[in-house]
Amino acid sequence: MIKYLTRYHPHYITALLYMLQASEYKPKDYSAWYLRTKDFSTVARRRSLVMTTKAKLLLILLWGLVLIQVMCFAIMLWIWFASDEVGWLIMAGIVTLVGPFVTAYVVLFPLWLGQIVIQRPKQRRLIAAAHQKLAAHKGLRIAVAGSFGKTTFKEVLATILSEGKMVAVTPGNMNTPIGISRFINTLTGKEEILLFELGESHVGDVKELCELVQPNMGIITGINEAHLITFKTIERTTSTIFELADFLPHGPVYKNAESELVRKRAHKNDRLLYSRRGVNGWAISDSTVSINGTHFTATKGQKIIWAESGLLGQHQIGPLVACIDIADTLGLSVSQIADGLKKTKPFEHRMQPRQLHGAWIIDDTYNGNKEGVKVGIDLLCRLEARRRIYVTPGLVGQGEKTQTIHTEIGKQLAAASIDVIVLMRNSVTAYIVEGLRQAGFQNELLLIDEPLQFYTNLEHFVAAGDVILLQNDWTDNYA
Amino acid sequence: MPKATIRSMKKTVAVIFGGRSAEHDISIVTAIGSVLKPLELSQQYNVLPVYIAKDGSWYADMKLKDIQLFTTGGIEAFCAKTKKAQLLFDNGLVLIKSGLRAEKIKIDVVFPAMHGTFGEDGSLMGLLRMAHVPFVGCDMTASVIAMDKVLSKQVIMAASVPTPKFIHFSNSEFAAHQKAIFEQVEAARLHYPVFVKPAHLGSSIGITRVIKPDDLQNAIEVAMHYDDTVLVEEAVTSLIEVTVPIMGNDELTPALVEQPLTKAEDFLDFDTKYMQGGKKGGGKRGAQGYSKLPADIPESLYNKALEVAKNAYKAIGCTGIARIDLLIDSKANKVYFNEVNPMPGDLYAHNWRQAGIAPVQLVTRLVELAEARFARQQQLEVTLTTNFLKQF
The missing domain is CATH 3.40.50.20 (Rossmann fold)
Structure with a gap:
């Protein structure tokens, strides 16, 4: 009852606006959060509302809606007093009950209208301009698709290829038609290699992006249950990501053999299936992993590369050797490739190590997939440590498999004998705990109610010699 | 589970x-x-x-x-x-x-x-x-002993833990028999330099290092300003000062042997320790800002320091947590008990962390130790039912 009444607190309006902003004004995400939320007094735990012009206009609209409701309520009461007709009292009660829900949904209307009238025509013009510009561009186009590992692969490849080529790469997670078009419109025309990250959340997304960028070469980094909520089935996810391979029936498409779903879909004898064992004639030996990076030897015929990469984990060897082969194919020398590999380092929030009071913190908070969890646990086990601490809220967007995947994570953690497991308490915590219980976990388990407080006070939880892996982070709209 | x-x-x-x-x-x-x-x-x-x-x-x-x-x-x-x-x-x-x-x-x-x-x-x-x-x-008795430098040294000596030679006297004794006390210093064959300390204060308050007899009276008066009992203690030569935080009731867990970076002639007084960040002439953090952790001493001396610290902890009857300060004569390879601090400033969390115990672990373990000691005390009979009063 008390939680329900939070809809009548002035903070309710701020909470709605904050969540609209946190869900990037996406009606579906916002509505899902709204339907899930019971207590609106504790919504903004990690960030706070940023007062942009858009936010200010929406705030005025929201308060306007509240004002209208209050006025309706007052008028109805007044009429009831004057006429003594109970119907008006009932109407006033209905307005009071329905008001907060109306406010929450009516605010979406101007957003929708703005998208139809302003945003979409603007986007169409932007994409058309990009098509035109790219048609005249002579650079080789490499497209990277997959449920996970796209950004890392793209950045690593760009780093290595930059040793001998002029490379342009889509920045950050810019992987939608709009984002990629914006990137294309910044190109000078002198670039020799263009690297595109292709995002996917619905069937046909990769095909649409392929038609935009017209790739000459493709990389499929892996497939998992990410975006299962929109794809509905893993088969649809697989087909969507393989739209890249379909677009390049004869062109080279590198595929990650360590991703089970990719391996199943690819031909057994595909020479471009890459893994920690090698690719296209490259063989891997002498691999070692430490907190300082991953080292291995790659050999193909007379060519030998002693690879030293700052990236952490055995799972990085597959993508690295694929990059070696691409660079070799494109004419880079062995020394150029080795120099490029040396420059590869962990990206922000992706297996990124830092020291804190003699402990190593591995920040993998941008990692939100089950493969990442598996390699994270594997890495944690391989590193020397006084205590191994694993911190996670779990994964989002796993659809119907949420319970199975999180129970499995619990089992993996128990099997790895992690010393301390820290879980941010949320809707999937019980599944991980169940997995731990089933696998007979005996070590320390800590359930955290206030994630932000934990992350900002990490120094109080660590001691010298500890290795702490922070894997994934949930924004407020998933909590 | x-x-x-x-x-x-x-x-x-x-x-x-x-x-x-x-x-x-x-x-x-x-x-x-x-x-x-x-x-x-x-x-x-x-x-x-x-x-x-x-x-x-x-x-x-x-x-x-x-x-x-x-x-x-x-x-x-x-x-x-x-x-x-x-x-x-x-x-x-x-x-x-x-x-x-x-x-x-x-x-x-x-x-x-x-x-x-x-x-x-x-x-x-x-x-x-x-x-x-x-x-x-620490419980009451250990705290009382720990905070009295004279008493703690006497207890330590009784347990055969080495500590520098010293004499002690009350303010009233000094006022009445000043000459006799100076003679006592001579008779005890205390070699200069000596330290003059108030018997009960912590954090190095009122302590003076005296290098010649002429300055002794002034140093005693400074110490007497803070306390009613004063001790004069022989300084250890070739000095390395170290400190060892220890945790536990029966089973002891020492942290690392820590070496504050101060010279013999620049020992840690209150101002150095807390107001200037541990180093005269500047500094940013508390006493822990300038120290070698672990102490840069030979392994045998390091282990000896741990042993002396644990013996001192037990002799005084400490429980929960305490920090034992030691004086090392680096030439003679001897370790002396200096004093015990039953509640180290900031719990010496920086040292515990370096020893592998995170602050959250440290405080929760201390609470558990408190509960364990209390539970044990409950098993002891403290009241007796007698017929004593009925006879009146």
Whole structure:
């Protein structure tokens, strides 16, 4: 009852606006959060509302809606007093009950209208301009698709290829038609290699992006249950990501053999299936992993590369050797490739190590997939440590498999004998705990109610010699 | 089964700090920085800050967790407008916050984050024993011994733990027999330089290093300004000062042997230790800002230091936590007991962390040790039913 009444607190309006902003004004995400939320007094735990012009206009609209409701309520009461007709009292009660829900949904209307009238025509013009510009561009186009590992692969490849080529790469997670078009419109025309990250959340997304960028070469980094909520089935996810391979029936498409779903879909004898064992004639030996990076030897015929990469984990060897082969194919020398590999380092929030009071913190908070969890646990086990601490809220967007995947994570953690497991308490915590219980976990388990407080006070939880892996982070709209 | 359980009824830990002591301000830093925060983060307890003002009044309020209340001087206004807390001994300790509706808070464990007089010298521990509540750190007897440098050295010597030669006297003895006391120094064959120390104060307050007899009287007068008992102690030559935090009741866990980076002629006085960040002429942090951790000494000496520290801890009867200060004669390879600190400033969390114990682990273990000691004490019979009164 008390939680329900939070809809009548002035903070309710701020909470709605904050969540609209946190869900990037996406009606579906916002509505899902709204339907899930019971207590609106504790919504903004990690960030706070940023007062942009858009936010200010929406705030005025929201308060306007509240004002209208209050006025309706007052008028109805007044009429009831004057006429003594109970119907008006009932109407006033209905307005009071329905008001907060109306406010929450009516605010979406101007957003929708703005998208139809302003945003979409603007986007169409932007994409058309990009098509035109790219048609005249002579650079080789490499497209990277997959449920996970796209950004890392793209950045690593760009780093290595930059040793001998002029490379342009889509920045950050810019992987939608709009984002990629914006990137294309910044190109000078002198670039020799263009690297595109292709995002996917619905069937046909990769095909649409392929038609935009017209790739000459493709990389499929892996497939998992990410975006299962929109794809509905893993088969649809697989087909969507393989739209890249379909677009390049004869062109080279590198595929990650360590991703089970990719391996199943690819031909057994595909020479471009890459893994920690090698690719296209490259063989891997002498691999070692430490907190300082991953080292291995790659050999193909007379060519030998002693690879030293700052990236952490055995799972990085597959993508690295694929990059070696691409660079070799494109004419880079062995020394150029080795120099490029040396420059590869962990990206922000992706297996990124830092020291804190003699402990190593591995920040993998941008990692939100089950493969990442598996390699994270594997890495944690391989590193020397006084205590191994694993911190996670779990994964989002796993659809119907949420319970199975999180129970499995619990089992993996128990099997790895992690010393301390820290879980941010949320809707999937019980599944991980169940997995731990089933696998007979005996070590320390800590359930955290206030994630932000934990992350900002990490120094109080660590001691010298500890290795702490922070894997994934949930924004407020998933909590 | 995982150890973690979602506790429906958390225990309440009262963190007592401040107090009528010269180390009132240091206590605030220890409590807020090293005790309250990690205790709260452990999520295992309801944590109640209890502040004892310089006038001895007690206050219990969640606002006292904010260091800014103290750094901005707002604490005086806070105390002026806040109702004082009252103590009730009701088969345990109950804090009463008076107001329109008096609020009674049952305290399950007390964490005294106090230094110096009344807080660390056994006074508070006596009160808590009377209240029948578990409390963190050394018990009353050990605290009394620890905070009396003369008594602690006598106890240590009785346990055959080496400590530098010394003599001691009271203020009244010095006033009445000054000449005799100087003769006593001669007779004891104390070699200069010597240290003149007040017997009960911590944090190096009132300590002077005297290099020639002419300066002895002045140093004694300085020490007498702070205390009614003074000791004159022979300085250790080729000195390496080290300190060892230890935790435990029966099974002892030492942290690392730490070596403060001060020269013999520039020993750690109060000003150096706390006001200038541990190094004369500048510094940023507290005493831990300038030290070698672990101490840069040969392994055999390191192990000997650990052994002497543990023996001293046991001889004095410490429980919970204490920090043992040692003096090493690096040429003679000898380790001497210097003094014991039953509640180290900031719990020496930096050292524990380096030794592999995180602040959250440290405070929760200390609470567990307090509960274990209390449980053991409960097994002892303290009252007797006799017919003694019936004969009257």
